[in-house]
Amino acid sequence: MGDKGTFWLPESASTVSGDVDSLFYLVTWISVVIFVLVVAAMVYFMMRYRRHHAGQVGAPAHESKWFEMSTVVVSTILVLIVFTWGFRVYLKLNIAPPGAYEIQVTASQWKWDYTYPDGTVYAGDLHVPADKPVRLVMNSIDVLHSFFVPQFRVKQDVLPNRYSSVWFEATRADTFDVYCTEYCGNQHSGMLGQVIAHPQEEFEEWLASAGGGGLSPEEYGERLFGQNNCNTCHSIDGTRLVGPTMQGLFGSQRQLVSGESVEADENYLLSSIVAPAAQVVEGYPPAMPPSYGSLPQDQLDALVAYIKSVQ
Amino acid sequence: MSVATATPQATSGKTTYLNHDKSIRSWLLTLDHKRIGLLYLSTIVVVFLAAGILALLVRIELLAPGRTIVDAQTYNQFFSLHGILMVFLVIVPSVPAILGNFIMPLHIGAIDVAFPRLNLASYYIFMVGGVLVVIAMVVGQIDTGWTFYTPYSSRLGAPVIFMTLAVFIAGFSSILTGMNFIVTIHKMRAPGLTWNRLPLFVWSIYATSIVQVLATPVIGITMLLLLLEKTLGIGIFDPAMGGDPILFQHFFWFYSHPAVYIMILPAFGIISELMGVFSRQEVMGYKFVALSSVAIAFLGFLVWGHHMFVSGQSTVSSVVFSLITYLIGIPTGVKVINWVGTMYKGSVSLKTPMLYALSFLFLFTIGGLTGVMLGVLGVDVHLHDTYFVVAHFHYVMMGGTIVALIGGLYYWWPKITGKLYNETLGRIGCLLVFVGFNTTFFTQFVLGSQGMPRRYYDYAEKYADLHALSTYGSWILAVGLFVALYTFIQSLMRGAPAPANPWGGASLEWTHTTSPPSPHNFEEQPIVTHGPYDYHHFYAGDGQSVEAELASRSEA
Amino acid sequence: MSTAKAAHPKLQHHFVSMEQQFDASKFGMWLFLVTEILLFSGMFVAYTVYRVWHPEVFEALSTALDWRLGGVNTLVLLASSFTVALSIHHIQNDNQRAMVINILLTILFAGVFMFIKYLEYSGKFSHGVFPGEAYAPFGDHYGHYADVPYAPQFFSIYFVMTGIHGVHVLIGMGVFAWIAIKGSQGLFSSEYYTPVELTGLYWHLVDIIWIFLFPLLYLI
Structure with missing residues (x-):
């Protein structure tokens, strides 16, 4: 990691974050000055005009129209300066430079999926080229989400019925946090990810191997298990989380809430991912969203292979 | 001019609104604005305690990353219920329903509000809303947050139906109270009480009532549409049925931003009273403070979109909303200057109410300035x-x-109960609240600017220290609030009897009623000849001790 | 202020005079009407938004509503507003009998309005045109709307707006019935007719809202 940020702000790592920070500090310092003046006047008056005996009444005070007017005028001027600056930064945040590298983002409960121009679908972490503007075109398949990278100072809500977009240019190759900032249900705080900015060549190499080529199905499945945040609800070591553990799952007998009992074979695993509400295991809430049904078939195969291997 | 409606024996202060009829029935069916104010007080205190405990649980869960005491589902319900209870059942009704009911008619020299029966009905409508909230909590899990954003909220079942119904019904209570107060202030003022002589508390209640009447119907229809969406699936807000979630946000904030002014304007009124009385000084810029409340009430309708800068609304609307937001900031800022300026050349007495007023100035200035920061487009993102x-x-x-x-x-406790409270305990409580509050919430400014998203059950290790500090602060805050509660209870049990005007106030509730007031408020119709903060008029005989002045006043 | 201490029995203790009480009540009613307008304006906004987004759908679907029935209803409501105005006029002149007759006429007109509304609703329900998810039109005149996108929204808005308006008509009928009973018992006079006046104001608002609903839904 580069610089660690300041008391107020996290490290700054995009081409717009410097502008946002200067504006932030300008407004903060104006606020601090006003605040100190108000509190100082308050404390001074409080001491200076303390009541000394019970019958004391305030002396007539002349109201200065001039003073009131000047506070209004000064604050209006300050406000207009700040507004204009804020407006310009906002435009910069909103208008992506032409020729930006475009990635489709699909948000769902509770994961991020990224589709690259070559058709590669990659879940979990967002790999991007550094020093190049990247534009994300985002859509949700269920509820509202919001894409937030604190180090880049960018944020945009993701909606189910229309596309929204956000752009950034990472100023160095590094790893940054992605948060979902629009409440989206049970695992809202688990809907995390990272932006991994690579130098251009490294990025291209990564993209070529992103589809899981060269990995065994189990290895690919293990990676997908983490990328799709399966592990926030399903442990692999027997711990009870929101959903059942994967340990020793394959081949066991499952007692369903419907009263039936089924064996956890490959078909059971697949249908539990694709249609989780159909066969709910007794003792667990039907909390799993159906959004995983949209995973490509090869990824589903890899996940099933991986879950089989967790013993 | 005046009409004598006096009950003769009341000067001795023996027959009061509290003891003229002690049956439970007389309380539950009372038409007396003072008793209705107390009904609201008791209900709201109970809800406040419940919602406060939820807040403590939320903070304890956040003491450390990962699971501390509850799972994510329960945590999400805790913060949702905390928000819903606090906003809709505590802060929105609190000041108008408790102090507005009790004090406003006294302030304007009226025997009651214009429609006493409607006033009682408002209370019971409010209670129906409260009961529905309880039902919603019992039938299932509400984890939508207090904003009910669609489509997340349209996916949950019965509890959301009850909850939206509760907000819808509690809204009616708010509308009816607002109407009642506007009519009362227009039509029931004592002779001589011109608009320029109205206490600023009345002005702020007036401004609040305007917002209640104009904004609440919109949340009413929004909740009704949400309800029909849940029950019939009319597809206005849920994209799965062809609706639009942004439309919901517009509707929601069209009410909920003005609602912020429903919540804060009455507080402005209280602070104006406190600064005046405890500085024994005319409130600086009376006209400005009075009219800016009304101006803020109207401007408050034009800024709802500043909650939606990153929601996907158009850039142009964001720019317009940002600009109007500043327009509200300026009069609010000048108000703060006026309150501080009221102490200038005054006679400042640091009694507990004044300490709370000064705390307010400190905290509200921070709240206001950070509000302006959030209104700056580039920073808000x-x-x-x-x-x-x-x-x-x-x-x-x-x-x-x-x-x-x-x-x-x-401040009004001696008037409401006829008892004095323990000043030392009161001040200790205030100090604890002040310290605890700042520890709890100032840390959260830093957490937020460092990128910590809200409504998170779990968080990254780097935020752990500040979260822990915030949780410790919440404990101090809780202790402070309990000290305040204890002070009030102790006063009820063992407080010394209060004189009619313990603070030397110049408005009608102090100068013309006993403590506590008689059932019909005034022994005779008061005739107002001076402004509410005219302490110079009030203490016309210079050098005369205030006690003697007070004594001669209360015998009159 | 008047010192009329030989107070009217309807004067409540916290008012100084009947005038003050009447003024206060009337002012309160106006405020209530403002909240009613805002309640409906929320729905008008929803209507406008969807109309702006999908103008062609709304234009096509307005023909699904029968403008003749809507037009008759408009006339009926206007007539009822007129009879309400007459009843207030008569009570101001202490003509209690004429007031009650006009109130009864108003209830009659309101009843006709609701009956026509019933015909319209049942005509739609029998063809599967329901608000919300149950929307599944079939048969002549409605069947071809089955697959029109956003048609469910149009009908939902139609049912919600006219439904809430209808509830207001029903409430008005109930209050008028109470006024007719009390009026025939001689409760009202030129001294005290606040409930008649206030319900009249309310009724005019209900009428005005329909005058907006009718062209927006049926004609354009």
Whole structure:
């Protein structure tokens, strides 16, 4: 990691974050000055005009129209300066430079999926080229989400019925946090990810191997298990989380809430991912969203292979 | 001019609104604005305690990353219920329903509000809303947050139906109270009480009532549409049925932003009273403070979109909303200067209510300035939906409204109960609240600007220290609030009897009624000849001790 | 202020005079009407938004509503507003009998309005045109709307707006019935007719809202 940020702000790592920070500090310092003046006047008056005996009444005070007017005028001027600056930064945040590298983002409960121009679908972490503007075109398949990278100072809500977009240019190759900032249900705080900015060549190499080529199905499945945040609800070591553990799952007998009992074979695993509400295991809430049904078939195969291997 | 409606024996202060009829029935079916105010007080205190305990549980869960005491589902319900209870059942009704009911008719020299039966009905409608909230909590899990954003909220079952119904019905109570107060202030003022002589508390209640009447119907129809969406699936807000979630947000904030002014304007009124009385000085810029409340009430309708800068609304609307937001900031800022300026050349007495008023000035200034920061387009993108926002609105709502409400309760307590409270305990409580509050919420500004999103059950290790500090602060805050509660209970049990005018106030509730007031408020129709903060008029005989002056006044 | 201490029995203790009480009540009613307008304006906004987004759908679907029935209803409501105005006029002149007759006429007109509304609703329900998810039109005149996108929204808005308006008509009928009973018992006079006046105001608002609903839904 580069610089660690300041008391107020996290490290700054995009081409717009410097502008946002200067504006932030300008407004903060104006606020601090006003605040100190108000509190100082308050404390001074409080001491200076303390009541000394019970019958004391305030002396007539002349109201200065001039003073009131000047506070209004000064604050209006300050406000207009700040507004204009804020407006310009906002435009910069909103208008992506032409020729930006475009990635489709699909948000769902509770994961991020990224589709690259070559058709590669990659879940979990967002790999991007550094020093190049990247534009994300985002859509949700269920509820509202919001894409937030604190180090880049960018944020945009993701909606189910229309596309929204956000752009950034990472100023160095590094790893940054992605948060979902629009409440989206049970695992809202688990809907995390990272932006991994690579130098251009490294990025291209990564993209070529992103589809899981060269990995065994189990290895690919293990990676997908983490990328799709399966592990926030399903442990692999027997711990009870929101959903059942994967340990020793394959081949066991499952007692369903419907009263039936089924064996956890490959078909059971697949249908539990694709249609989780159909066969709910007794003792667990039907909390799993159906959004995983949209995973490509090869990824589903890899996940099933991986879950089989967790013993 | 005046009409004598006096009950003769009341000067001795023996027959009061509290003891003229002690049956439970007479309380539950009372048409007396003072008793209705107390009904609201008792109900709201209970809800406040419940919602406060939820807040403590939320903070304890956040003491450390990962699971601390509850799972994610329960945590999400805790913060949702905390928000819903606090906003819709505590802060929105609090000051108008408790102190507005009790004090406003006294302030304007009226025997009661214009429609006493409607007033009682408002209370019971409010209670129906409260009962529905309880039902919603019992039938299932509400984890939508207090904003009910679609489509998440349209996916949940029965509990959301009950909850939206509850908000819809509690809204009616708010509308009816607002109507009642506007008519009362227009039509029931005592002879001589011109608009320029109205206490600023009445002005603020007036402005609040306008917002209640104009904004609440919109949340009513929004909740009704949400309800029909849930029950019939009419597809206005849920994209799965062809609706639009942004439309819901517009509807929601069209009410909920003005609602912020429903919550804060009455607090402005209390602070104006406290600064005047405890500085024994005319409130600086009376006309400005009075009219700016009304101006803020109207401007408050034009800024709802500043909650939606990153929601996907058009850039142009964001720019317009940002600009109007500043227009509200300026009069609010000048008000703060006026309150501070009221102490200039005054006679400042640091009694508990004044300490709360000064705390308010400190906290509200922070809340207001950070509000302006959030209104700056480029900065809001980073801060939106982080703990910075959480801290900002707690500074305004809790540090503003609740602190002002507690200050107002201390101030009018001798009038309401006829008892004095323990000043030392009161001051200790205030100090603890002040320290605890700042520890809890100032840390959250830093958390937020560092990128910590709100409504998170779990968080990264780097935020752990500040979260822990915030949780410790919440314990101090809780202790402070319990000390305040204890002070009030102790006063009820063992408080010394209060004189009619313990603070030397110049408005009608102090100069023309006993403590506590008689059932019909005034022994005779008061005739107003001077302004509410005209302490010079009031203490015309210079050098005369205030006690003698007070004694001669209360015998009159 | 008047010192009329030989107070009217309807004067409540916290008012100084009947005038003050009447003024206060009337002012309160106006405020209530403002909240009613805002309640409906929320729905008008929803209507406008969807109309702006999908103008062609709304234009096509307005023909699904029968403008003749809507037009008759408009006339009926206007007539009822007129009879309400007459009843207030008569009570101001202490003509209690004429007031009650006009109130009864108003209830009659309101009943006709609701009956026509019933015909319209049942005509739609029998063809599967329901608000919300149950929307599944079939048969002549409605069947071809089955697959029109956003048609469910149009009908939902139609049912919600006219439904809430209808509830207001029913409430008005109930209050008028109470006024007719009390009026025939001689409760009202030119001294005290606040409930008649206030319900009249309310009724005019209900009428005005329909005058907006009718062209927006049926004609354009």
